[in-house]
């Protein structure tokens with residue numbers, strides 16, 4: 001509790017101000033004289049102090065590499081949350097499509113739940129991306145970008161209040177696409193110059209839709225309107241460059257590109273995560289701010305949890321845990337032998353032996369059910 005003052009002062013100044021936190025009753029003597037039997041506690045400051053301590057404990061519990069909750073335990077929780085979020089995304093995209101107002105505050109409980117899940121075990125929410133259905137891209141993309149932004153923001157040390165705004169900005173960054181005709185958005189062929197111009201209006205449309213929320217947060221708005229700006233000034237809608245692009249825009253642009261590359265669409269396969277990351281690494285200087293791709297790769301790993309890989313032994317495995325000291329040698333669960341025959345699942349820490357990953361594969365090519373494999 002936060003001790004404000006006690007009443008044994010002088011007649012001119014009856015209260016003695018303490019203004020210090022009391023962490024344990026045993027420490028009381030150090031704060032007030034032994035003859036004092038009543039002190040005034042400031043409830044608001046006590047609450048602030050407790051919240052801060054609680055936040056600190058959660059952050060310590062979720063230190064990199066040490067998840068507070070095992071993946072198998074958090075995965076069903078995150079999966080349920082993902083389904084709820086998908087329903088919500090359908091709701092706000094349909095509202096925007098039909099010209100109804102969208103209130104991002106309604107999504108706050110979902111974003112808060114994702115933040116809590118990410119602090120318990122960030123691999124759980126991140127893994128769900130591998131399980132998504134391609135025919136719902138417009139909706140899954142909003143959620144994936146919101147959650148990945150939270151994961152990257154947490155890695156960058158942002159506190160939970162900022163992560164909430166960032167998550168909301170990610171969730172609603174593409175809401176303006178609801179105003180773009182679907183036959184243009186899903187066109188399997190190259191867009192005409194006129195169609196490209198129409199697609200490029202979506203960040204401004206997102207800004208307009210979000211700004212109708214009561215008291216819109218400026219950072220949420222900036223994240224949405226700046227998510228297609230590029231570090232070298234070649235992006236849109238304003239062609240901002242370098243530090244002219246805000247933090248939210250820079251974070252969302254990275255996770256937006258990553259999700260677009262790794263997602264399966266009606267006209268293309270999803271790219272394995274490792275390939276998408278290596279491509280983004282090649283674009284690092286022109287597209288993204290300095291060191292940001294390196295930070296993103298460190299954050300989610302070269303082989304993110306849920307990646308389906310082939311080992312040097314020829315066996316097939318799924319990545320189940322990252323290794324902070326060596327990003328190319330995560331923990332894997334071996335599931336199939338070199339002939340793709342089921343083997344009893346065996347967990348292998350690649351940082352310990354001579355085995356290594358030789359290839360990152362697309363699970364769809366092997367008809368592998370990753371969600372079952374991860375929880376088996």
Ligand SMILES: [Fe+2]
Nearest residue numbers: 173174227228
């Ligand atoms: Fe976009």
